[in-house]
Amino acid sequence: MTRAEDARTTGGAGRRSAPATAVEDTLDLRLTEELLALFAADAPSAAGPAASALLDAPGSWRPATTSAGIFQLVPVRLERDLAVVTRWMNDPAVAAFWELAGPEEVTARHLAGQLEGDGRSVPCLGVLDGKAMSYWEIYRADLDPLARHYPARPHDTGVHLLIGGVTDRGRRVGTTLLRAVADLVFDHRPSCARVVAEPDLRNTPSVSAFLSAGFRFSAELDLPEKKAALMVRDRAHRDHL
Template sequence: MSTTKGHADRDVTEDLLDGVAGWGPVLCHLGIFELVPVTFDLGIPLVARWMNDPAVAAYWDLAGPEIRTTRHIRVQLHGDGRSVPCLGVLNGTPMSYWEIYRADLDQLARYYPALPQDTGIHLLIGAPEDRGRGVGGILLRAVTELVLDKRPACRQVVGEPDVRNASSRRVFRKAGFDFVAEVDLLSKRAALMIRDRLTLYPYEIPRFDGYS
């Protein structure tokens, strides 16, 4: 994914991705899940630790000192709002990292018939014990449906996992994404996967209004 530096203006960020910070928690089969935007004061050390897991580093290429992760996130925080890095918080515990981005404004849009407001998703599950048992698929489905709910102008949600990452491709399929093509991006050969709004299940996303 590519990002372009611009003004770090909160209003611009909310204009481009409809205020990810305010999307709020949702209920899923695993409990209460929420995307919480990463800031320089929140989340970077934890994400950097996850990036040094060999299973993660093989695809994200951000292993090493914390400054490598900081630089990766800084580009997004100082950018024009087309990409928002987030912690995925499940039942009060940060356990995953997400990037919600405007796919139609990304280099990815060169490789498929992008529509205005297309939204892309990158994700990693932090703890090894949470991988390989269906957690990723459940959360990706919840986030995808959250994107489509909160971004009414978005018709397609897009993923581009590394073609070598069979487990990630499987997660996208379980979340309702269709494989479209293999594409050569700047940093990887990717499996282009798309979830169209028309395939959204005909029920409303459960709301969480607070602890009783």
């Protein structure tokens, strides 16, 4: 994969924002108190906040040893991380797909929608050997508007990502970290049988990165903001990859 291809993968693997006229967003499905209580009771650790109940607290997941180094997901803190995430969002290779270029207020609104939500989507920094170098969103795909467009199963977990620094592109780091994050989901979310993603169908390098990370192409989806490739990694096939 060339550096240019990896840059396109960086954007395409992430979440492309819906246009202002679109009605779907990650947080537009409201959960009742009864449903939240049910998810909390079903989670391995029901004593924590909503993020623990719905996503089994990604911030507590142990670091992963990869060929690129020691990798860990660290939940975003707005006051600490806004500047760096904003800088990444303004990288043309990222902005083409995430559509969040602009001042810090644009990024802050995007992050606040998750940080102040019910925990179905957790924004994280990807820290590699102590350096923050990527941005991730770990989310409950079965509770997301995405579930309207594919046969979702309970506890399906979705991922969006971007690789922040140019020096971290072009080394197949994205593929390595995609595999590591999918493994972390399976290790720490015992109820989850599938990790899913929906990169832009036109972004062949992005789809290729997911395939190299053990995902399979499942379907073409007509989403409000793009045609997407539904990529799925199955727990049942994990030991064969």
